[in-house]
Amino acid sequence: MSITLPTYSRLEIPLLGRRKRVWAIIATGLRKELRRPAAIVVMALGAAFTTITSIVLLFFAPFFLPGQAHDLTFFALPASNGFVLFFVTLMAAVIGSGLIADDMQSMAFTLYLSRPITQLDYLLAKAAILAPLISMVTILPLLLTALVAALLGLFSWTIALEAMGISLVVGGLLTLFYTTVTLFLSSLTRRKGIAAAAVFAVNFGLTVPAGILADQIKNPAILYIAPWNNYLAVAIAAFGASGAGIDWPQALSILLGVTVLAAIVTYIRMKAVEVISG
Amino acid sequence: MNGVVEAAGVSKWYGEVLGLNAFTASFGKGITGLVGPNGAGKSTLFKLLIGQLHSDQGKITLLGEDPWNNVPLKRRLGYCPEQNQLYGWLTGQQFVETLLRLDGMPAANARTEATAALKIVGLSDAAQRPTQGYSRGMRQRAKLAQALAHHPEILILDEPLSGADPAGRVHILQTISDFAKDGGHVLMSTHVLYEIERVTNNIVLIHNGKAIAAGNIHAIRALIDTHPHAVRIETSKPRQLAQALARMEHLVSFEFPAADTLLVRTRKPDAFYKELPQIVSDTKLDVRGLESPDDSLDAVFRYLVG
Numbered sequence: 249m250s251i252t253l254p255t256y257s258r259l260e261i262p263l264l265g266r267r268k269r270v271w272a273i274i275a276t277g278l279r280k281e282l283r284r285p286a287a288i289v290v291m292a293l294g295a296a297f298t299t300i301t302s303i304v305l306l307f308f309a310p311f312f313l314p315g316q317a318h319d320l321t322f323f324a325l326p327a328s329n330g331f332v333l334f335f336v337t338l339m340a341a342v343i344g345s346g347l348i349a350d351d352m353q354s355m356a357f358t359l360y361l362s363r364p365i366t367q368l369d370y371l372l373a374k375a376a377i378l379a380p381l382i383s384m385v386t387i388l389p390l391l392l393t394a395l396v397a398a399l400l401g402l403f404s405w406t407i408a409l410e411a412m413g414i415s416l417v418v419g420g421l422l423t424l425f426y427t428t429v430t431l432f433l434s435s436l437t438r439r440k441g442i443a444a445a446a447v448f449a450v451n452f453g454l455t456v457p458a459g460i461l462a463d464q465i466k467n468p469a470i471l472y473i474a475p476w477n478n479y480l481a482v483a484i485a486a487f488g489a490s491g492a493g494i495d496w497p498q499a500l501s502i503l504l505g506v507t508v509l510a511a512i513v514t515y516i517r518m519k520a521v522e523v524i525s526g
Numbered sequence: 527m528n529g530v531v532e533a534a535g536v537s538k539w540y541g542e543v544l545g546l547n548a549f550t551a552s553f554g555k556g557i558t559g560l561v562g563p564n565g566a567g568k569s570t571l572f573k574l575l576i577g578q579l580h581s582d583q584g585k586i587t588l589l590g591e592d593p594w595n596n597v598p599l600k601r602r603l604g605y606c607p608e609q610n611q612l613y614g615w616l617t618g619q620q621f622v623e624t625l626l627r628l629d630g631m632p633a634a635n636a637r638t639e640a641t642a643a644l645k646i647v648g649l650s651d652a653a654q655r656p657t658q659g660y661s662r663g664m665r666q667r668a669k670l671a672q673a674l675a676h677h678p679e680i681l682i683l684d685e686p687l688s689g690a691d692p693a694g695r696v697h698i699l700q701t702i703s704d705f706a707k708d709g710g711h712v713l714m715s716t717h718v719l720y721e722i723e724r725v726t727n728n729i730v731l732i733h734n735g736k737a738i739a740a741g742n743i744h745a746i747r748a749l750i751d752t753h754p755h756a757v758r759i760e761t762s763k764p765r766q767l768a769q770a771l772a773r774m775e776h777l778v779s780f781e782f783p784a785a786d787t788l789l790v791r792t793r794k795p796d797a798f799y800k801e802l803p804q805i806v807s808d809t810k811l812d813v814r815g816l817e818s819p820d821d822s823l824d825a826v827f828r829y830l831v832g
Contacts, residue, residue, distance in 0.1 A: 276613070358607050359605075359625060361578055362603075
């Protein structure tokens with residue numbers, strides 16, 4: 249009896265473009281996240297809680313804001329929903345913190361970069377995995393709230409559509425901020441626990457002390473150090489409401505500045521990163 | 527400078543640890559074995575070649591190009607890392623397919639090529655099982671499959687036989703040989719020296735980050751003429767034979783490892799093999815077998831690194 253092994257032979261196959269290669273990373277990354285019970289639970293709870301509470305807040309807005317005109321400013325309330333901060337932090341920590349750190353730790357990064365993809369491709373793919381998931385907490389609930397409000401006749405379609413447009417912009421800003429900052433933190437370490445802790449520090453570690461300090465020393469400028477406060481200032485102003493305590497242009501500058509800086513630093517870091525195994 | 531790999535004075539530090547130390551070597555076409563113990567700098571060299579590390583000093587080229595951040599060059603190489611896998615929940619088929627998709631291969635082609643590559647390395651039966659359930663040898667074969675599935679010009683294989691079972695070794699070595707026969711180049715590292723002799727005579731010996739010898743195994747042997755060469759002789763009268771051989775001036779030592787064995791060491795193996803038949807004939811001693819226990823890469827390596 250003889251054994252015949254298949255033999256190797258060279259073959260030229262036309263290769264697809266960059267977009268398809270990036271999509272391959274996204275598809276694999278999404279499949280990975282959707283297999284993790286923790287990620288699914290956080291996503292489901294986050295989307296459900298923020299949406300439900302936002303709609304409830306809208307219903308009770310007349311009680312919270314008595315005498316206020318029935319206009320766009322009502323939508324500042326769901327946009328300021330505290331559950332958004334809670335779940336966006338949880339989502340960034342549970343899903344985002346491991347996106348790069350896990351690949352570094354498992355050395356999957358070595359295999360990725362042994363293929364004809366650039367570090368920018370890799371980062372864009374990771375951002376494309378995280379951003380839609382975060383937007384389930386930052387954008388989707390606001391859109392659904394406006395939609396429900398219009399469907400139930402609580403607001404005119406004109407106001408609801410305007411609210412949706414603004415929600416897309418302010419929610420998009422928050423999504424962009426948390427995506428870039430989380431990826432930046434994830435790129436700094438091979439241990440996602442450290443990145444997750446940093447995500448919590450950036451959010452609650454800055455937001456809570458900033459609020460207390462600003463109140464104690466009667467200086468609202470302290471609020472600028474917390475991303476959430478900056479977002480609130482921008483969102484509240486965008487919906488034409490007031491009461492953020494800080495000026496929205498400065499807050500917007502800080503959010504955009506940090507977002508761009510985090511993206512650039514992450515790119516430079518990934519570009520220079522050397523894959524060192526044991 | 528027209529080798530597949532050209533390295534000139536390449537040094538790489540990891541903080542205070544020296545990974546490569548003015549490494550200079552030229553790797554030719556076909557299969558080249560990079561031989562050295564653990565920590566010698568083999569993986570560092572390979573990471574430099576696939577552009578995942580940047581040299582601190584010197585110049586290194588792969589297929590005539592600088593590999594650092596060289597994306598187009600990655601289309602031309604297939605890399606099989608020693609340790610890592612992608613995600614354990616991926617089946618063997620998905621693992622290879624995913625990496626082919628990262629190459630930009632259309633989905634249908636990726637599926638076909640992944641299936642073919644897994645068949646070549648003998649993993650067809652396990653293709654639909656998650657790789658986390660694979661044995662170490664199966665993982666090695668899966669990694670080899672992803673390295674060659676996109677039909678690269680050069681394979682860079684970091685310890686491809688590490689942990690492989692005998693059947694797996696046959697598949698891996700057969701695949702490597704076929705790849706080279708088809709015009710591909712292979713750089714393959716190992717610290718188990720005899721493995722590489724089965725596929726190539728071209729080797730580069732690396733130790734402490736330096737290339738200590740490069741070329742054909744026999745050419746390297748010529749470099750070590752000054753080192754004693756051991757010959758094991760099976761005879762019924764080892765002591766009498768030793769007495770007869772003692773007149774050879776180039777002999778260094780005699781040992782009697784067994785009742786019917788004589789182990790001699792000579793500084794001039796050619797002269798020894800030339801003179802031995804005459805001495806045996808003159809003394810009429812019974813010599814049943816002759817072998818050189820260190821006529822292998824292992825011995826070459828031991829000699830060269832002291």
